[in-house]
Each structure stands twice: as C-alpha cells, then as structure tokens.
Amino acid sequence: MPPPSPPKLKRTLYTGTFVSTPTPSSLEVLEDYAIAVDEEGVLSERVQIDLSEEGSERDLEKWVKKNWDGWEWVDGGMGVGKGKGKGKGRGRWWFPGFVDTHIHASQYLNVGIFGKTTLLDWLNTYTFPLESSLSSLTKARRVYSACVSRTLSHGTTTASYYATKHVASTNLLADICLEKGQRAFIGRVCMDNDLNPDHLRDESPEQAVQDTKATIAHIDSVDPSHALVTPIITPRFVPSCSSSLLSGLGALAKETDLPIQTHLSENTNEIALVRRLFPSHDSYSHVYDTHGLLTPKTVLAHCVHLSPEERTLLKKRGSSVSHCPVSNTSISSGLCPVRQLLDDGIDVGLGTDVSGGYSASILVAAREAAMVSRTLAAVAPEAPPLSGAGSEVLPEHSTNARDRKKLSVEECLHLATRGGAKCLGLEGKVGGFEVGMQWDAQLVALDDADGGDGDGPGGVGDEGPVELWGEETWGDKVAKWMFCGDDRCTKRVFVRGRLVHERR
C-alpha cells in the first residue's frame, strides 16, 4: 500500500538572508529578502524587503502583515533591528538544500569502518556481507530509516541512492523517502557475474532486468509523476556485470528514458580488472558506452583515473561525474582532478559515497573536495585540458596552474547544490533561489561566540561548532560553515515546501 500523500501545503513567506551560488565562482547574498512559496512548493516571488524607517523585528512583522496577509510566515532571522545588525540574524541564512549524487543507503551501518582496505578488498571484507543481510526487511527498515533521517539532518534534500539487489527492501527505501519527504533516486543494484558473492548475485541478466522493472513499477505506483522519488537504473559497476546484463540495462534505459548511475575508474586495480574482463574494449568508459549506458542522464561515481580519451567520450555523451572525495581518500583510490573535469566542460556533483566515505554529510564532502584539490595543487603534475572546453569555470583569482587546481569555497558549495542538481537532471528545479524553482532549502545558523555584542563570555556551550566574532564578511561566515560546521548548524530543512527536519 502506498504511504499517505503529504498534507496540502500552505502558501508560505520565507524571510531573512538567502545565500546561494548562482555560478561556480560566485556567492550571492540577498540580505533582507522575502521569498514566497506556493501550495506546490514552488518559488512564486522574490522581493527585497524595504522597511522605510530603521528596521526592527516589529517593523518586519508589520511589513509581512501588510503585504502578505493570509500567508504563513517563516523568518530565517533577518539582520535588521537586532543589536544594530550584530544580533542573531547575522549568523543565519537560507541555503539551497544539498544534493548527494552518490550514496549507498545499504552501507550506512558501516560508516567509519574500512580499515586499510582499498576498493576490491573493501567490497569483500565490509560491504558485500552487509548488503547480503539487507534481504531482511526488518533490518532494511532500520538502516534505511536511519540513513534518510541522518542525511536530512545534514541538509541533504536530494539523494541518489544505491539500495541492494533485493527488490522488496529497495522498494521500502523508496517508501521511506516518500514518507520522510526526501527527494530521491532509488537504484535497485544489478550484479550478475561470478565475481559477486552467491547471496548477492543476480540469477541471470534477464532476472536482474526483471527485478529492476519491479522496482520501477513500485515507484510508479507510489509516486506516479516522480514528483519526489524516481527510479534510477543501476548496474553496480563493470566488474560485477556480464555483457548481457549491461546490454539489458542499456536497452531498459532507452525504453524508459530513466536516469542511470554506476561507478567508473575509481581504483587502479579495478581498472586492470575491467581490462581483463573486457579485453577488446578501448577503456572502462568504452565498456559502458558500447552497452548504451553513457547517456546525458548517466551519473558516474569517482572518475579518478580517466584518460583524456575517456574524458572526451564523457563530454560527448553528456554524462556527468559524482565526485566523492571522502571515499577516494579513505580507501586510497586517488585524487580526482575536478578542475580538469570542469575545464573539459563535464558536469560534476558531489557524493558522500557512504560507506566508502565515512560521512553522510555533503557539507563534509564539500570540505574534502576543497582539501583534495589543495593536495592536488601541492603534489600532482600538470595535465593539459581538452581543447575547446568551457572557460567560465575559471575563477578570477587564479594566478597559476597550481592555484587553478584549488576549488574555492563557492565552487565546492556550487558542486554541492546546483552542480549535483544538474547531474541528476534537476537543473532549474532545485539548487538555487530563483522564481520557478522548488523550495528545497536549509536554514543555517552559526552561533555567536559572545552573543555578537563583544562583551560575552567567549566560551563554549552546547550551541554549535562554529563561533562568529562580529568581524566576518559573508564570505568568511560561509567559509567557517563549510570548514568548521556540522549538522548542528542546519536548523530546518524543507523539500518542495515541506518541513522535513527540524533541530530543536
């Protein structure tokens, strides 16, 4: 039975400061703005608030009453009228919800446990045994509920999930996302060759396609318009799949026009294995391409070791990359050259890759994307970009080749929101605050070290991980959030206008 539909929304006015990254290298800060969201969760209007006399909370209330009578009102804490702009409001802002383009919900229980493994032994040691156990619906319910709640608490409003091969528990994941209100792509994981353990191996390519269709049918029944939850075709990765299975899934993608997700070029041993399994193919990417799996709707996780030819192929097909920096470092996969991918004009989003990655937070993924890019600047030799690729991703303050590799705070947060949205076909729908987009947003609040008036204790309570001192620019505040913040800073989360997480 499908879960009950969410209650009809009330049209709501959101006020405060709205911060987002309209382009990769820009931070837009709209102070003292109001955004109106209609009954469908869509942004219908965006206006600057102009309080004629010096602002105060009371004046704002009057302004709302006068101009938006009959609307619900949620204030994100404006910077006006509270201690001369130094009050609580100066550390609070609305930010677009995060998009996690690659997360294995089925591995959530294992976060933080990976030892010294690399990809292939990590799969056998930690991952396959856990995934096998998710044939139990009881266990699946516990793990998936916790995963969805946790990612919502981190501000993830959209997640592209891998479940397992088990249809019933995969369908349960879709139900849980609908119930908790998270926008999600749900992948039933396909893996049919002899390299897979018995309990996780699909009986045949046909059965794997059949089971994928079963999940698609389930999602079509519980969310017919895919307003919130969408099926995504999910071959685990080339080393797990027969050629027949890959072909079958490619055909299914063509037939259904659904998105595809898989892994690509994560680890050098994996790449060598693909070469042994498909010796007649030019490259790992080429295997997917010849099976019809590189489409403009394909999201490829990792892409750490792509050759120039593979990058050209990805660009040509319009497929996108999910960059998973925490995972890549944790299991020693390598350093993904994100600047190079962006220079090539390939779309990039961020993934937590739980549990290769130890954190379910896209804020942490953004932080580590910055860190990995700085490591690349420190250690790696320069490689030439593909010719004719877009130059709009060049930040103005780049001075040389090494510095260019570094991703700025704005770029990392752009990858975490609009970048990921574009990968998942949600461009123009989520990731920003333009009229016509959906209200997928989080209210961020950094606590003041001293109440903002300079004479407080300067101490630490249970408030949160970030202190403001009254001297920070907006850029500084956002940087402090990205590097020092955590889920304590995410006070409220909305998806399509619905409140889906609140931190008391």
Added chain:
Amino acid sequence: MPPPSPPKLKRTLYTGTFVSTPTPSSLEVLEDYAIAVDEEGVLSERVQIDLSEEGSERDLEKWVKKNWDGWEWVDGGMGVGKGKGKGKGRGRWWFPGFVDTHIHASQYLNVGIFGKTTLLDWLNTYTFPLESSLSSLTKARRVYSACVSRTLSHGTTTASYYATKHVASTNLLADICLEKGQRAFIGRVCMDNDLNPDHLRDESPEQAVQDTKATIAHIDSVDPSHALVTPIITPRFVPSCSSSLLSGLGALAKETDLPIQTHLSENTNEIALVRRLFPSHDSYSHVYDTHGLLTPKTVLAHCVHLSPEERTLLKKRGSSVSHCPVSNTSISSGLCPVRQLLDDGIDVGLGTDVSGGYSASILVAAREAAMVSRTLAAVAPEAPPLSGAGSEVLPEHSTNARDRKKLSVEECLHLATRGGAKCLGLEGKVGGFEVGMQWDAQLVALDDADGGDGDGPGGVGDEGPVELWGEETWGDKVAKWMFCGDDRCTKRVFVRGRLVHERR
C-alpha cells in the same frame, strides 16, 4: 595576582571501560575496570571488577561501597547488567585526554578562513594582522578564553600554545589555562627580522629574549612547579628570526632547560627563503641546530619536506615532530611522510595548527592523519627508510610498501595521546591509564541508533553524530568515533583529576 589555586581534590574511583593505545599498533580495552585516583590526581590503583553473580548496576554500587568506602565514585557506564551488555554502557568508555603539540591560540578567531593561500601569503593576509590586534588585553581575553574552552570541549587536556610577541597577553593565556585547568605550554613568540610586519617585530634580539624571560618569570610565579603550565621557548621560525635571536634563544634554552617549539620545513617556498637567508647552512634543520635549538625538548611543527640528512639530524638530537595534517592540506603545504619519520625512530605527535588548520580538535587531526597517510599510499613514490631505525612501529597487517604508509586507527590515536605526550616530555605522566600517571582523561559516549535493542526508531535526534547498531567490535566503535565523532561524544574531561569540561 596569581589566580586562586584549584580546590583540593577528593580521592575518586572511576569505573567503566578504559580504552587506550599502550603501543602504536595496539588498542587496549579494559572492560569492567576501576581506577583509583588520589588527591594529587595520580592513578594509585587499577583493578578489574569481578561481580560474583550476573552483574547489574545495583551490584556495582554494592561492590564500590564495600571495597571503596569513603571514595568519590564516577561511573563511566559499565557494560554490565544493562540489557545483557547491549545497554548504554557498550558505547561509553574512558580514553586518555588528547595532546595538541602545536596550536596558535592567537589565531583561533580565524579558524576556517584561509582562502587559497599557502604559508607565506597566508601569514601576511590572515595571520599577522590578527596577531597584531592581540596587543589588546580585552581582545586577547576573548580569543584565549574561547580557544581554551573549545579545545577542552574537544578533549584536549594538554596543549602547546603559541601566543604572540605581546608579553601581557601571553601571560594572560597562561592564567586562563590555569584557571580553566588545562595543562599547557605557553610560548611567547619571538620574531625580530625585517620580514616581519612593524607591529609584530621584536625591537631587538635582546628585547625578544628579555620578553621571553618576562613570560617565564610570570609562569614561575603563578605555577612555580610547572605542575600545569610550563613556559616554552618559541622562535616563530627561521624566516622570522635573526641569527642573533636564534642564538639568544638557544642560550636561554640551555640556561633554563626549558622546552622549545618552532616550525620546520612546512612549505617549499619557505624552504627556499631559508636557503636565501642562511646560504652557508646545509639545511633548514641545520640552521636550528647550529643555534642550539635542536634539543631532546624541541618540538618541530610540520616537517613535510625533510631531506634524509635532516631526518638523521633530528633523530640524533632527539627532537620530535608535531604532525599537523589538517593545516598541511588546507594551505597546500604537502603530505608529511609520517610512516617514514616513525620508521626513522623520530617521535611524532599531532597538532591542530589552528588556524592554518581549520579545526581545534585533535580527534579531527587524528582522522586527517589517517587520510593523509592513505593519500600518500595512493600517490607518492616510495622512499627508503634510514638504516638501523626501529621496526616496532610496523603494524602486523602491513602487506606491502604502499599499505605500510597507511596509519591505522590505533596509530593515529596513539599519536594523539602518548605520541604527543612523549614529544612534550610527558611520557609516563599522561597519555595512558597506568598506575603512577596523572588522571588526564575524557569520557567518550557514542549514542545508540536504536537504544541498542534493535527495535528502536533508528532515527536521529540531537544526540550525537555516531550511531551504534549492536554489531560493532571495540575496534569498530573506536573507528566510528575517530571518523564520525566530534565534541558531542566527549561528555566529561578531567585534567590531573580535576573536572574541566562537562557536556550536559
């Protein structure tokens, strides 16, 4: 006027599970133990608790009453009698307090703000202006109070601080550490050459030494036995110091037998600058050595790019290294080859290096030490170890040269506790739970995802960042803490038997 002495301690019994790392590659877990701490904060006895019948909380109470009548009792949550070992106790343990071997208290306000800079432009852009402003005692009090409170909340029981050149505010930092009860080394920063900005430049080498003596005298007056706070001689780094100043500080170290802290080989531009400033010296390390600054009490931050000759010199002098992985990655300094240093027999501890590092947490430093070592395994070529160096740091599960570079969870936590203690001359005094050591400890608590009984909601509240599922080994729990935990997991912190932080 010196701050009032702390109240006399009551002899106290601590019960629960005690986890520590007696050697770099071992995790010792003492379940159902009791540790007695005397009025001086020293561990006087350590016994296993043997409850004859099946344990229960009530039995433990009886046992304590019978065997330790008249003692204060602090229970860390034993694993007995609560839901058949699955209760709250299974996610709680005592752990040695963390040792931060390198932190600039004066830069605390700037955590998270560093843009795309590297060392030398980072100093000029962010750091020197901030440090200049700490001539104000009002500002210094705010920043230092917040820094000490924050690091205590992260479980840092010992910190080796850089203040600034200003004597009064440096002395204030010592007072604040005494008042809040943190074990600390306090360094008045010396920097006299023309490369320093006007407001931070010592008037002369003599004045710098004189001012250092003034801070030593102050600390001698407020903590005559250096029971908690110790002065540490602190030349900023070679590029900031004249040869006369380095000689003067070397002589002062010899005269006073005090420890020394400084920076070494952090960044390739810095190394090139040292070569220009001291062209007749063999190396950066050699400059310190010829000025009498490489002693067994010297802690050298970073050491990312040491030559084999420099490593040999450090080993010969018995000087130690503060590894600051967050900082090294943040400002693109490079990847410190910690395994190589350990193989060479050089002592290594961890530093947060606030604010080159964006986090004041040694737990985060331990996590990033693991991450940096995994990046090294993925990208860097192999270098031979020095001959004849210790092999006891070889973890048993190392299989090849690449894997050997990886630091295990136990190794990272050993660096964070005993490793740092040894660097600072506190070996055998803090960092573990042996009789005769001081009670510098933290109570760690991970929250259960579902109350531990498998039928809970599996959801997320405000409890904490880590979930346990009832299937974890002790090694798994500690790994989850290191990779997913934060200050929310540190419930109580003690230094020398005194409660210095409590999270409600």
